[in-house]
Amino acid sequence: MKIVIENVGKKFISSKKEEVTALEDINFSIHEKEFVVLVGPSGCGKSTLLNIVGGLLSPSSGSVYFEGMMEKEPNLAIVFQEIALLPWRTVYQNVIYGLEEKKVSKKELKEKADLYIDMVGLTDFKDAYPKQLSGGMKQRVGIGRALAVEPDLLLMDEPFSALDAQTRILMQEELLAIWNRTQLSTLYVTHNIDEAVYLADRVIVLSRHPGRIKKVIEIDLPKMGRDGEEHREQFERYADEIWQLIRNDAVEALRE
Amino acid sequence: MAVHKKVITNRVAFLEKKVPLYASVLGLVGLLILWEIISSTKMVSPLFLPAPSAIVRTGWEMLVSGEIARNLGPSLYRIGVGYAIGSVVGIVVGLILGFSRWADAIGTPVVYALYPIPKIALLPLFVLWLGIGELSKVTIIALGVFFPVVINTFSGVKSVDQSLIKAAVTFGSNHFNVIRKVILPGALPMIFAGLKLAAGTSLLLLVAAEMIAAQNGIGSMVLHYGNLMITTKLMVGVLVLSLLGLTFNRLLHWIEIKLLPWK
Numbered sequence: 001m002k003i004v005i006e007n008v009g010k011k012f013i014s015s016k017k018e019e020v021t022a023l024e025d026i027n028f029s030i031h032e033k034e035f036v037v038l039v040g041p042s043g044c045g046k047s048t049l050l051n052i053v054g055g056l057l058s059p060s061s062g063s064v065y066f067e068g069m070m071e072k073e074p075n076l077a078i079v080f081q082e083i084a085l086l087p088w089r090t091v092y093q094n095v096i097y098g099l100e101e102k103k104v105s106k107k108e109l110k111e112k113a114d115l116y117i118d119m120v121g122l123t124d125f126k127d128a129y130p131k132q133l134s135g136g137m138k139q140r141v142g143i144g145r146a147l148a149v150e151p152d153l154l155l156m157d158e159p160f161s162a163l164d165a166q167t168r169i170l171m172q173e174e175l176l177a178i179w180n181r182t183q184l185s186t187l188y189v190t191h192n193i194d195e196a197v198y199l200a201d202r203v204i205v206l207s208r209h210p211g212r213i214k215k216v217i218e219i220d221l222p223k224m225g226r227d228g229e230e231h232r233e234q235f236e237r238y239a240d241e242i243w244q245l246i247r248n249d250a251v252e253a254l255r256e
Numbered sequence: 257m258a259v260h261k262k263v264i265t266n267r268v269a270f271l272e273k274k275v276p277l278y279a280s281v282l283g284l285v286g287l288l289i290l291w292e293i294i295s296s297t298k299m300v301s302p303l304f305l306p307a308p309s310a311i312v313r314t315g316w317e318m319l320v321s322g323e324i325a326r327n328l329g330p331s332l333y334r335i336g337v338g339y340a341i342g343s344v345v346g347i348v349v350g351l352i353l354g355f356s357r358w359a360d361a362i363g364t365p366v367v368y369a370l371y372p373i374p375k376i377a378l379l380p381l382f383v384l385w386l387g388i389g390e391l392s393k394v395t396i397i398a399l400g401v402f403f404p405v406v407i408n409t410f411s412g413v414k415s416v417d418q419s420l421i422k423a424a425v426t427f428g429s430n431h432f433n434v435i436r437k438v439i440l441p442g443a444l445p446m447i448f449a450g451l452k453l454a455a456g457t458s459l460l461l462l463v464a465a466e467m468i469a470a471q472n473g474i475g476s477m478v479l480h481y482g483n484l485m486i487t488t489k490l491m492v493g494v495l496v497l498s499l500l501g502l503t504f505n506r507l508l509h510w511i512e513i514k515l516l517p518w519k
Contacts, residue, residue, distance in 0.1 A: 054426060055426070056422055056425075056426070076426060077426065077427065078422075078423070078426045080419055080422070080423060082417075082419040084417070084419040084420050084422065084423035085423075086420060086423075086424075086437075086438065086441070086442075087518045088441045088442075088444075088516070088517075088518040089518070097423075097424070097427050097437075098427035098428055101427055101428035101429050101433065102428060129517070129518045130518075131518060145427070149427065149428075
């Protein structure tokens with residue numbers, strides 16, 4: 001099974017009534033158990049692309065499809081930048097949201113909820129409301145909710161961008177550990193280059209105006225422990241390569 | 257040499273100043289005492305302003321004789337049924353108007369066109385249509401409750417965070433479940449604001465309707481003793497109404513806390 005993004009383009013009408021091309025000629029696919037990271041300067045349309053893949057936005061041209069899936073409806077889960085937890089539901093009730101809609105049995109629902117709440121380390125906070133949690137813990141709930149439906153494709157839209165730098169590093173480590181256990185096909189959007197190199201099997205670098213694929217970089221490093229001393233040089237090389245690709249666009253973005 | 261010390265004190269302590277619990281009843285008790293003194297010195301004729309003690313005594317007598325129960329029963333029935341119908345219909349219509357663009361385009365102008373009509377002005381019309389019985393009074397209360405509830409529900413729905421709706425749809429919710437699990441709870445704080453507003457309106461309409469077209473009920477009782485110039489009994493009626501309003505508010509507040517533990 002793989003997810004194919006074929007000739008996807010997106011045009012918007014701006015507030016000045018001008019047509020703006022946000023995305024153009026986007027072609028790539030996400031293979032089973034692959035962690036693909038979209039990286040680019042602000043305004044390159046990476047979140048737009050993720051929303052199209054996630055079925056929250058329709059493309060102006062092209063299409064997104066799952067290949068090699070038998071009859072069954074593809075099952076997606078999104079971890080949102082805004083986290084988007086229902087404030088009136090406790091941690092447990094938020095995590096089971098997707099399962100409820102799938103009409104799984106009471107027993108299975110409870111088992112899965114417990115499993116994934118444990119996986120994101122929130123067992124002690126099962127009955128807390130989102131308001132009572134810190135930012136990092138809220139996003140753990142967001143991740144738990146997405147994992148609980150055991151999606152065919154997991155989409156993550158800058159999930160850690162609202163967190164402080166230290167929490168962010170810890171959450172990245174944790175995400176990697178979780179991913180290692182679940183091995184879900186993942187599309188991850190970020191503007192943080194180190195995060196991209198740290199997490200990805202493949203990094204897709206986007207340019208802006210219009211958003212196009214500038215380069216696809218295979219990260220040839222072992223999945224776990226990339227922050228170790230022995231990989232530092234290689235890590236830096238990847239990060240620098242990406243930064244050089246983005247730099248001009250990022251400078252331009254700043255001027256707007 | 258003495259060391260010169262300058263202690264820095266909290267200059268915003270007044271923001272956190274604690275007030276003893278009894279302070280909240282101070283004003284009320286003071287007012288009652290003042291009132292009692294004025295009445296007992298006969299500065300004002302008891303015909304115009306009976307003493308609080310006299311009102312309580314008379315109230316007790318009316319309670320024992322069953323006169324209050326005889327009038328409170330029908331009043332509670334009218335306001336209870338009217339309020340229930342008005343708020344349920346108001347919430348349902350508000351949700352539909354807020355969720356469906358078509359319903360919004362068609363229904364909202366209708367709601368806003370009817371909203372400014374003082375509902376009590378329609379009572380003669382309803383009496384003509386529905387008779388002098390309970391139905392016309394219940395309808396007028398339901399109508400009075402409907403409007404604030406529908407308008408608050410509508411704006412509550414509109415204020416629900418779009419990202420929550422997107423999240424729910426992503427995790428497999430259909431339209432009905434989006435309304436039930438996301439929009440309704442999300443709009444609930446606003447709905448409660450509407451329900452509290454409507455509580456006052458319903459009480460007002462109850463009394464007005466009973467004064468115009470009823471044989472019993474607290475409103476008609478107040479009017480009756482007013483006509484007979486039995487001020488003490490009139491004041492008992494007013495006291496019952498104020499207690500009714502207070503209970504109503506406390507009840508709504510209690511339900512709100514029960515339903516919105518996440519706030």
